[in-house]
Amino acid sequence: LPWTEDVSQLMAQRLSPWITQTLRRLGRRAEEMSLKAYVVGGFVRDLLLGKENQDLDIVIEGDALAFIKSWETDGCKVAVHERYKTGTIVFPGDKKVDVATARREFYEYPVALPKVAGDSLKHDLYRRDFTVNSMAISINRTSWGTLIDYFGGRRDLQSRQLRVLHNLSFVEDPTRVLRGLRLKQRLGFEFEDNTFRLIKSAVKGGLLGLLSGTRVKNELKLIFMEEKVYPIVLEMVRLNIFEALFSGIKVDRNCIRIVRRLSFFLRRLRYDLPDIEEDVWLAFLAAVIFSSADWVQHATLDKLHLSKSNREIVEKALDDLGTAENAIGGKGMRSYEEIYLFLRDAPYVTALFWAAATQQWRVRRRILLYLTRLHRVNPILMGRDLVELGYPKGPLIGKILEELLLARLRGEVETREDEIKWVKSNYPLYVLKKG
Numbered sequence: 150l151p152w153t154e155d156v157s158q159l160m161a162q163r164l165s166p167w168i169t170q171t172l173r174r175l176g177r178r179a180e181e182m183s184l185k186a187y188v189v190g191g192f193v194r195d196l197l198l199g200k201e202n203q204d205l206d207i208v209i210e211g212d213a214l215a216f217i218k219s220w221e222t223d224g225c226k227v228a229v230h231e232r233y234k235t236g237t238i239v240f241p242g243d244k245k246v247d248v249a250t251a252r253r254e255f256y257e258y259p260v261a262l263p264k265v266a267g268d269s270l271k272h273d274l275y276r277r278d279f280t281v282n283s284m285a286i287s288i289n290r291t292s293w294g295t296l297i298d299y300f301g302g303r304r305d306l307q308s309r310q311l312r313v314l315h316n317l318s319f320v321e322d323p324t325r326v327l328r329g330l331r332l333k334q335r336l337g338f339e340f341e342d343n344t345f346r347l348i349k350s351a352v353k354g355g356l357l358g359l360l361s362g363t364r365v366k367n368e369l370k371l372i373f374m375e376e377k378v379y380p381i382v383l384e385m386v387r388l389n390i391f392e393a394l395f396s397g398i399k400v401d402r403n404c405i406r407i408v409r410r411l412s413f414f415l416r417r418l419r420y421d422l423p424d425i426e427e428d429v430w431l432a433f434l435a436a437v438i439f440s441s442a443d444w445v446q447h448a449t450l451d452k453l454h455l456s457k458s459n460r461e462i463v464e465k466a467l468d469d470l471g472t473a474e475n476a477i478g479g480k481g482m483r484s485y486e487e488i489y490l491f492l493r494d495a496p497y498v499t500a501l502f503w504a505a506a507t508q509q510w511r512v513r514r515r516i517l518l519y520l521t522r523l524h525r526v527n528p529i530l531m532g533r534d535l536v537e538l539g540y541p542k543g544p545l546i547g548k549i550l551e552e553l554l555l556a557r558l559r560g561e562v563e564t565r566e567d568e569i570k571w572v573k574s575n576y577p578l579y580v581l582k583k584g
C-alpha cells in the first residue's frame with residue numbers, strides 16, 4: 150500500500166487560482182466519467198518543495214482518450230496520440246495540460262520507444278525516472294488532495310536525494326542519466342549512493358552510446374538551456390559522459406573554460422539579446438566539441454541530426470573564430486563601425502561563442518561591446534520621417550537609414566536634428582530631383 154497524506158491545505162496555499170480551478174474541473178469531469186484522475190510527476194515534486202510549476206501532467210486510470218476528447222465541446226483544443234493513449238488539452242489562453250492513460254510499459258529491448266499495454270497508477274509511477282518524480286495527487290472530488298507515494302518520494306525529497314525506482318532503470322532508458330544530472334543541479338540534490346553507482350556502471354557499460362542521436366540531442370538541449378550549465382557540464386566531464394555519448398570526443402580544460410565563460414556572459418546577456426534563447430544551446434554544443442578533431446566534430450554533429458540552420462550556426466562558430474579574431478582583433482584601434490559591420494553578419498550565439506572561445510581579451514571585449522550595446526544602435530529617424538522630408542519611397546530610404554546608422558556609430562550624429570542635418574547634407578534633395 151502506498152503512503153498517503155492529505156495535501157489539500159498545501160494546494161490551497163500554494164497553487165495559483167488558474168491551476169486550482171483547472172485541476173478541479175479536470176477532477177470533476179473524471180468523476181462524471183467514472184474515471185480516476187491524478188496530477189503526477191514534476192508538478193507534485195515542485196508543489197512539495199514550494200516551487201512554482203505550471204506544467205500539469207495528468208494521469209487517468211481508465212480511458213484517457215475519451216476523457217481528452219470530452220473537452221472538445223468545452224472550447225478547448227485537443228490532440229491525441231492514439232497509439233500511446235496520451236494527448237493534450239489546450240485551454241483558452243493557450244494553457245496546455247498533458248493527459249496520459251495510466252500505463253505499464255514493456256521495453257522490447259533497451260532504448261526502444263516504449264510500448265503501451267494498459268492499466269494502473271502504480272505501474273505508471275513505477276516507470277518514472279526518480280522517486281521524487283513518482284508521486285501523484287488525486288484530483289477527483291471525493292479524494293481531492295490525497296498524495297500517493299509508493300516509492301518513498303516524500304522521504305527522498307526531504308533528504309534531497311535522487312533515487313531510481315529499480316536497478317534496471319538506466320538500462321531501460323539511459324536518457325535518465327542525463328535527466329538525473331540536469332535535475333540534480335536544478336534542485337541542488339545529490340544522487341543516492343546506489344543510484345550513483347548505477348550511473349557509473351551505465352556509463353562504463355556503454356549504454357549511453359546506444360541512444361539515438363535525436364534523443365541525445367533533446368536531452369543535451371535541455372541541459373544546455375538550464376540556468377546553470379557549467380556545473381552540469383563539469384560533472385558530465387568528471388563522469389566521462391561525453392566520451393560515452395560521442396566516440397573520439399575530447400572535452401579538455403579549454404572546452405570547460407569556454408563553457409564557464411558562456412555561462413558567465415549569459416547571466417548578463419540572456420535577456421538583452423532578442424531571440425537568443427532558442428539557440429543558446431548551440432554555443433554550448435560548439436564549446437564541448439571545440440577541442441576535438443575535425444572528423445569527430447563532424448561525426449558528432451551528424452549523429453545529433455541538427456537542422457541545417459542549427460548546424461550552420463555551430464560550424465560557423467567553430468570555423469570562423471580565426472576570421473573573427475583577424476577582423477576585429479589586434480592592438481590597433483577598431484572603430485565601432487568596423488566591429489558592427491563584421492559582427493552583424495553573425496548570429497548572436499555565434500558572436501557569443503567567439504567571445505567565450507577567443508584567447509584575445511581585446512576580441513572578447515569588442516564582441517561584448519557589440520552584444521551589449523552596438524547591436525541595438527539605430528537611427529532616431531524612421532522611414533516615414535524621410536518621406537516627410539521629401540525623399541521618395543523605395544530602396545533609397547533603406548540605404549539612407551543604413552548610412553545614418555553607421556554615421557551614428559562613428560559618432561557623427563547624436564540628436565534628431567543632427568540626423569536631419571546629416572541626411573540633408575549627404576543626400577541633397579536637389580541632386581535627387583535633377584538625377
Ligand code: ATP
Nearest residue numbers: 190191192204206276277278279282283322324325
Ligand atoms: P520536470 O520533472 O521538472 O517536469 P521535465 O520538464 O523534463 O522536468 P517532463 O519531460 O515534462 O519533465 O516529464 C514529466 C515527468 O515524466 C517527469 O517528472 C518524469 O517523472 C517523467 N519522465 C520524463 N522522462 C522520463 C524518462 N525518460 N524516464 C522516466 N520518466 C520520465
